[in-house]
Amino acid sequence: MKLKTYLKLTVLSTFLIAYMLISTSCTGLSKAEQAYNNFTEKWATADYSSMYEMLTNESKEYISEDDFISRYTNIFSAINANNLTFEIDGEKIKEDGIITIPFKLTMNTLTGDLSLTDYKLTLVKEDKDYKIKWNESLIFPNMVKDDKVRVSTTQAKRGSILDRNGTVLAEDGTLVTVGIYPSNFNKSNVEAKITEIANALDISEDNITSKLNANTNPEHFIPLVDVLPNDSKLSTLKNRDEEGILLNEKVGRVYYGGESFGRLIGYIGSITAEELESNIEKGYSDTSLIGKAGLEQVYEDTLRGNDAAEIYIERGMDRITIASTEVKDGNDIKLSIDTDLQNKIYSEMTGEKGAATAVDPKTGEVLAMVSAPSYDSNTFTTYISKTQEAKWEENDHTDEINRFNKTYSPGSTMKFLTSVIGLENGVIDPNEEKDIEGLTWQEDSSWGDYKITRVIDPGKSVNLKDAANYSDNIYYAQVALELGSEKFINGLKNFGVGEELTFEYPMETTQISNDGELSRDILLADTGYGQGEIMVTPLHMALFYSTLANEGNIMQPRLVISQNSESKVWKEGLISKDNLKTLVDTFTALINDSGATLADGAVPGHRVAGKSGSAEIKESQDDTNGTENGWFVSVDPDSSKISIAMIIEDVKGRGGSHVTIPKVRNVMDYYLNK
Incomplete structure (x- = not known):
């Protein structure tokens, strides 16, 4: 028994020791x-x-x-x-x-x-x-x-932005950095040279002094501003090494379109911490440049190149590569924009706040997209002068608003859509005359004090052509009510109102009303003549009227033709053949015929169709302090070269939409005759 007990204890001890060793190891x-x-x-x-x-x-x-x-x-x-x-x-x-x-x-x-x-x-x-x-x-x-880790980079070229004819609108080019070499600059005449540079560059002397005082190394070049090589400000500044004034060339983004293109093309700038965080996996660094506005921002991923980079170990004379990538330049984008047309439109809008968009009715190519006022994109890749800063302060930085992608109330330009929907649904007989008396009207007493007003009482019954010519709000309100909300809404949806638009530039979404419904008779009636809550962009309005020059169809709008090269129909068969003839006759008559109310929109030698509109922006029907926006849309139904919509803000007391009409007429005259 003792032997068995001893053996058991020995086995158990051995097991425990092994377990402890394994346990300790684990x-x-x-x-x-x-x-x-x-x-x-x-x-x-x-x-x-x-x-x-x-x-x-x-x-x-x-x-x-x-x-x-x-x-x-x-x-x-x-x-x-x-x-x-x-x-x-x-x-x-x-x-x-x-x-x-x-x-x-x-x-x-x-x-x-x-x-x-x-x-x-x-x-x-x-x-x-x-x-x-x-x-x-x-x-x-x-x-x-003793190894050193090194990083070597070769900057990629950012893609260029070109117009339809291959004219460069933005590219990587040459900038000139004006700066100071303190070791020589501080030897003599420091204050005089600071004044000279400040006056030449239109910047503050304090700006120069603070940079000079912050520098601790007299051999370190102090950059002040970047300027374009052809900038007139450089005419009085020369490279004077012995005086410590240096002009060094560098690669930078250069823009050629001026103010007419600023809001469309945008600009690039230094990446922010927030932008770096949101693009953490795309290879940006804290020294990267990134698109900040316009197409430079929208097409950042296309335009941006990938820099060549090498991470390596430096060991004496040896170079041991850890990782590397080859340079990949960014891709160019070619726009459908006609530079001369863009410039012409912007010149007509100088001094105004507004927007304009022109399209080719047959191809859907966007020929111009203008927001006014705008800026020169070079301002953001060079520097902001005192004069420019004062100008922005004076106009309350209104150029920071991009207007061509905003939605607006269409005013009486809406009457074209109501005409189409009324004709296509058999509610409008173009020869039938409505007996409307006076300047005000309401459907019945349930409307209370609310009445629809019209500017002109022709003193006779009115048909479609009369209603369009006199811009008769009452006529179009009655058409909308006769259509009813369901048919009217379906008609608007056929034109793409309320639909998210597939387009290369982000646009605000149009709307039929705030809730998408027209369940109240007053709202339905108001929408019929372009008030109510309906909102559209200038691009949409140009597309709507392009149906008069494209057999009742709307083409898919296209801006970047290097990627979107094929013409496609967006909305087909919106207007039947017979109704198309009626509509062309109706909306050319109010410009070209004897007694036309929009004769100031006529283009000599060409038949144009169109409609003006004054969109009232006010709190209530009795509001006398509200403002007005003036629209004019014009299209050439015969040559089918252009459909353009322009809106000018704050036209109340200045002639309403007749502020806009001659501007569009001048553009049409230029484009149809060039």
């Missing part, structure tokens, strides 16, 4: 893995100070905390590292109390996604905890002492 590995996890988690969040605290005492003697933090910060910032992930990559090794954990690091850098293997984290038991034995291989696996 516990060691578990604590080591925990240390690995802590270290890599701190690394992923750039908590380099906490990483340093996890090093062995020997490692801390090898590198100071400041140097440790500085190296990681500088290197991983320089390579634009983000989204760091770590993964154990192989078997863990335990030998003589030292545990080695192999791992790999994956991250996004300026060279793209980068995965590095062969990292080894060596952990040593110290003060009851596992500490990291550090050397340079924990920056990059093949680094050794």
